[in-house]
Amino acid sequence: MERFGRERAGRRAEGNGADLLGDWIGELLLAVQQLSDRVGALEARESGIAGLRPQIDGIERIIKEILMGGTADMETRMDLAEQAVWSAFDEVERLNHEVEWMEEEINNKARIAGLQSLIQALEMKIAEQDARLAQQAIRLKILEDTSYNGELLWKISGMAQKRHDAIIGKITAIDSVYFFTSRTGYKMRAQVYLNGYGRGEDTHISVFFVMMKGEYDAILPWPFRQKVTFALLDQERQEDVTDSFHAGAYPTSPSFARPGGEENLPCGTPDFVPLEQVYNSGRAYVRDDTMFLKITVGTAGLI
Structure with missing residues (x-):
């Protein structure tokens, strides 16, 4: 101008x-x-x-x-x-x-x-990476906890909350990790109802054994015939609670046939241990909000 x-x-x-x-x-x-x-x-x-x-x-x-x-x-x-x-x-x-x-x-x-879009894209990638890392951590944990000798020592933490969830019907059953009779043996898991199931509901802890579909089922003998033992451990090592059954006594049971799907029907003990005994017997079946269950499957004669 x-x-x-x-x-x-x-x-x-x-x-x-x-x-x-x-x-x-x-x-x-x-x-x-x-x-x-x-x-x-x-x-x-x-x-x-x-x-x-x-x-x-x-x-x-x-x-x-x-x-x-x-x-x-x-x-x-x-x-x-x-x-x-x-x-x-x-x-x-x-x-x-x-x-x-x-x-x-x-x-x-x-x-x-543009920067906000880039940040959102990066956040999505980070979230995806975190999810993958979490999945890997879970898989590593499962691998660390997996047993190949027919024995599962199952540590159940957070008992108070888990029992409350069972009482109100939010989560009634808890599944263990998989375990095996050997590297090429049967694949199995355990299941527990902290407020009972069936005839044991509201009065007992119920425990069950579940046959899973495994990679080596084609070369394993069927039906499954091994002895299965459940043990609720006294953490002062004074008086464990045990119960067992022989799968061979039930040769026609679908629970022990070769799995056609991912898993068979559970088989076990609805009245494994009374809740009164678990919490009021003076025994250390639950201590520091933690309970230990041991499941042992006989491996004699198996590959």
């Missing part, structure tokens, strides 16, 4: 005022069109950029008033027109600065949105 002011002073002294005013108006119209194009581009990117359009319309009205002016005094008209054009140029410059600021704001928003 300083350049325009210097040219205005020199050209006004040199030549025809009307021609000079026409040049200025032409230059102003071009500046207004360029500003309008920039605002249009902003409006396409950001719907909230609507406040600049009325201001541009106001400048265009000023130009029309200059072109349509009807004063008889040409000198006066030239002075008024020059002042109006000069004011319009100032307004165009101010609006250009405002548009530049808005463009920068919109670009910043776009960059922030």
Whole structure:
């Protein structure tokens, strides 16, 4: 605008005022069109950029008033027109600065949105990685706890909460990890009902044995015929509670046939040990909110 002011002073002294005013108006119209194009581009990117359009319309009205002016005094008209054009140029410059600021704001928003999308993508990847690590940790824990000698020593922690869940029916049965009679032997697990099952419900702890589908079932003898023993351990090693059965005594039971699905029907003892004995006998069957069950499967004669 300083350049325009210097040219205005020199050209006004040199030549025809009307021609000079026409040049200025032409230059102003071009500046207004360029500003309008920039605002249009902003409006396409950001719907909230609507406040600049009325201001541009106001400048265009000023130009029309200059072109349509009807004063008889040409000198006066030239002075008024020059002042109006000069004011319009100032307004165009101010609006250009405002548009530049808005463009920068919109670009910043776009960059922030891009960064937020990147962060969300990274958070999803981290969550997926955490899930995979958690699964690996579970698998490693299972491998660490897996027995291949027919014995499972099952530590059940959080007994108070687990028993409460069983009483209210939230989680009535708890499953152990898998265990095996050998590396190529039967696959099995145990199951316990801390508030009892069937005839033992509300009065006993019930324990069950479950045959699982294994990798080596094709070379194992069926039906399963081994002896299974349950033991609730007294943590002072004074008086364990034990019970056992021989699977061979039930040759037609579906619990001991070769599994057709993932597992067979459980078989065990619904009235394994009275709840009164577990909690009120003075024995340390539950200590530090923890109970230990031992399941032993005979391996004599097995591969």
